[in-house]
Amino acid sequence: ETGVTQSPTHLIKTRGQQVTLRCSSQSGHNTVSWYQQALGQGPQFIFQYYREEENGRGNFPPRFSGLQFPNYSSELNVNALELDDSALYLCASSLEAVQETQYFGPGTRLLVL
């Protein structure tokens, strides 16, 4: 196991609602990246947090936002949920922002009805 944990494992929401997903990085890792994986697709980069600051963002709208806490755990918040937000949300931690190896958590499966 990678030591990266995510909660909850599964979640069902309705359109327009808001959701918060959580990630605890591997011990000693200060960088967390979030990815969205739709069914049948590869993961797509949402954003990265390094030492509590956003350190890069993919092509996702502002209703996708995040936080990183002093213990380097992280949250992904999605407002005004849309049906297309249904996906597996993965977080990955790395030792430093420049480190290439990212270790993925088991993901949170979000279904938006």
Add this chain to the structure above:
Amino acid sequence: RKEVEQDPGPFNVPEGATVAFNCTYSNSASQSFFWYRQDCRKEPKLLMSVYSSGNEDGRFTAQLNRASQYISLLIRDSKLSDSATYLCVVKGTEANNLFFGTGTRLTVIP
């Protein structure tokens, strides 16, 4: 144009077969390349990094052709346990993010 393009398969091969996966990437400035493996309903796990000189890890061989912007993975003597989706991954040049292909599904048949 997608950053990483992969043949989604599926590839169905008998045990013991050799199978090759290929992918292409669009950004010629990319420097780091990987193959990840993803089992059904699980998270991606790093299989191996890909170096210009090519690298081998047991039955797995990865190759990079920078001129053609092409990455390959060869699996020899396929095992049932190799059944999974194989994701071609390229590290971004602006942010420290990873660009994933759609994945190639492999099923090894007894």
